[in-house]
Amino acid sequence: MTRFETTEGPGETTRIIASYRTLLHRRMVLFAVLVTALCVAFLFDVCTGPAALPLKDTVSAILYPAASPRPVATIIWDVRLPQSVAAVLVGLGLALAGAEMQTVLNNPLASPFTLGVSSAAVFGAALAIVLGVGFPGIPQNWLVAGNAFLFAFGSMLLLQSLVRLRGLGADALILMGIALFFTFNALVALLQFVASQEALQQLVFWTLGSLSRADWPKLAFVALVVSIVIPFSYLAAWKMTALRLGEERAQSMGVDVGRLRLASLVRISLLTASAMALVGTVGFVGLAGPHIARLLVGEDHRFFLPGSALCGALILTIASAISKLAVPGVLIPIGIVSAAIGLPVFLVLILQRGRP
16 A cells, blocks of 8 residues: 555646646636627727717727727726726626625525615616605705615625524525515605606606716716726635535535625625616526536636626626617617527537536
8 A cells, every 4th residue: 555655646636737727728718708898898889879889999099099089088988998898807706706606695696686775776776767766865866876876785684684693594695685675666656657658757767877977077987987896716725615614514614604704795785776777677697697607617616706707797798789770770678688699608618518
């Protein structure tokens, strides 16, 4: 046995190291492909619109706006770039939130909207649109977005506080989230019942999701939230990987599961609330992005979290371009398009995974 260990052990170790390096190389290649695809999709999205602009003119207007014709620079910087940047930020944020949600709840069907965050955001927006009611101090042009953000973020904090006070686990968290979901839906239905025709139309349009609401001040706010959340999310990557092995094993590795879940839910609520405040309801990205990333890079959250973010950004950027091309002269709500293109891709990947 001793001779076997001394002769075979080093060779086995070398094989494992070589296999790990091959895996890392494969993942780096996949990341390079995703980043390249996102850049191509982003440029295509900026080029797309009622006014057809060649790629050369588009890139020139992005890099040198002062040297470009004023109409072209206005179209690019005031209309198309905000929408395209919003697609990247919102897709990235929702997919990252979905990846964390699926891990901390140990539920592959979880998404940023599982715990009623979307319903809370819709209710906040409905209060502003139908009744003109908002939190004190919010500027009028931020009233709908501010209400949506604060209600979504507040509902998650309330939910987590109730669960921690009772000492309940992930299953109870999901059940209470479902209760909040139906509660806010009922309140939204009540507001729809008393709303005027104009307010009702605005509310329905808001719930469908639209990138046309994006402007640079709101984009700066979402970018700030995303840039703050991402480092904390990545620092918790190894703990989330351990959590995938089970709560007991994660605790044996020194992971405070309750604290990890609380911090993760705070990050999820910030990402989801800021995304919905900017564009309204955009479903499916937070569910499909993490699953696609999991099929590509596996469960190691050092790669799974950024992979999910890139997949989500790519899905929504492609959806943004399609929303402008599907019906000439009509901008289809982004929430409809993201579900329409995301579902087939998601089903194909799942069916391929199930093949022997």
